[in-house]
Amino acid sequence: MGRRIDRGRKRGTEQNAPRKVALVANCLLNQNAKVCQGAHYPGLVSPVVEVLRKRGYVLQQLPCPELAFAGVRRWWAVYEQYDTPAYRTHCRRLAQAIAPLIEGYLRRGDEVILIGLDGSPSTGVRFTSSKPDWGGRPNRPEDDWEIQPRRGIWIEELEAELARRGLPALPATGWALDMGRFDEAGARRDLEQFLDSPETTEGSRDDGPVAP
Amino acid sequence: MNGDARGWRMALVPDALINPPEQARAALPDVLGVLEAVIADQVAEYAHHGYAVVAVGVRGEPGEGLHWRRLAPLLRHRGVALPPRYLVRPQVDAVAEAQRFAAFLAGYDLPAEEQRRWRV
Numbered sequence: 001m002g003r004r005i006d007r008g009r010k011r012g013t014e015q016n017a018p019r020k021v022a023l024v025a026n027c028l029l030n031q032n033a034k035v036c037q038g039a040h041y042p043g044l045v046s047p048v049v050e051v052l053r054k055r056g057y058v059l060q061q062l063p064c065p066e067l068a069f070a071g072v073r074r075w076w077a078v079y080e081q082y083d084t085p086a087y088r089t090h091c092r093r094l095a096q097a098i099a100p101l102i103e104g105y106l107r108r109g110d111e112v113i114l115i116g117l118d119g120s121p122s123t124g125v126r127f128t129s130s131k132p133d134w135g136g137r138p139n140r141p142e143d144d145w146e147i148q149p150r151r152g153i154w155i156e157e158l159e160a161e162l163a164r165r166g167l168p169a170l171p172a173t174g175w176a177l178d179m180g181r182f183d184e185a186g187a188r189r190d191l192e193q194f195l196d197s198p199e200t201t202e203g204s205r206d207d208g209p210v211a212p
Numbered sequence: 213m214n215g216d217a218r219g220w221r222m223a224l225v226p227d228a229l230i231n232p233p234e235q236a237r238a239a240l241p242d243v244l245g246v247l248e249a250v251i252a253d254q255v256a257e258y259a260h261h262g263y264a265v266v267a268v269g270v271r272g273e274p275g276e277g278l279h280w281r282r283l284a285p286l287l288r289h290r291g292v293a294l295p296p297r298y299l300v301r302p303q304v305d306a307v308a309e310a311q312r313f314a315a316f317l318a319g320y321d322l323p324a325e326e327q328r329r330w331r332v
Binding site: 096 | 215216217218219220221222230231245246247250251253254257258261263
């Protein structure tokens with residue numbers, strides 16, 4: 001499952017055998033990282049862990065760019081508010097730090113996937129939150145935003161960094177936690193379908209671009 | 213915090229406790245330089261805002277799995293008291309170890325005054 005760039009290299013010893021690695025959004029393993037009023041679980045999002053573990057994935061937690069940039073008491077925000085040169089530079093720095101690890105996974109033949117957080121301005125994969133005219137004092141719950149089908153800033157920068165290294169795009173999906181109304185059963189079904197889909201299970205094992 | 217389910221308590225844990233031993237990280241690049249600084253920043257952020265943070269290592273792992281020698285000075289530099297640490301002992305009776313671990317976790321939180329200040 002997921003992307004490999006080992007050109008079908010023979011499998012080695014058990015310790016060196018390819019693994020299934022899931023890069024997981026920080027807040028899916030620690031809801032304390034969520035923006036104020038955004039945590040749906042006390043700690044980790046247990047259904048995500050259950051579904052990935054059941055399918056034999058190694059979990060690799062990604063850093064949370066928002067927490068490192070704006071702190072744990074930050075306001076909620078939309079894509080456009082984080083779309084600044086300084087925040088993109090911050091995300092790029094994190095991406096450059098984590099990319100060698102991802103590249104290492106891929107080069108040893110591991111199958112790598114990315115699980116983000118749909119609706120998030122930073123970690124959205126299929127969807128992000130958008131409201132071009134948001135600004136000033138937050139006014140919850142009157143404030144309203146839209147869901148747009150695009151990556152969040154952090155995922156954009158992470159994927160750009162992987163592309164700069166000549167690595168293939170990772171199969172990716174998002175846990176739909178920040179979409180306005182959270183439906184745990186629906187989110188679980190989505191994730192299971194993604195993990196079991198032929199595109200994800202076959203990925204590009206032998207046809208992905210290979211860096212020199 | 214109305215409608216917010218966060219637990220306000222968290223543990224720094226090594227890869228060895230998250231993923232099965234047979235899946236232990238193979239030889240991969242050491243990317244921890246920048247990431248350790250990010251981890252230290254985040255622990256500082258939590259510690260300064262009402263969260264109870266502990267660190268859980270594994271006896272017998274290199275650096276107890278926590279990279280403590282590198283992380284501790286980074287935390288001190290950020291004005292953070294080092295979190296209470298617990299070392300899991302893989303070689304002892306699992307039930308007894310689980311009880312000891314549970315007692316450690318149950319016995320640590322921030323003082324009530326700090327909790328009231330932040331956890332509203």
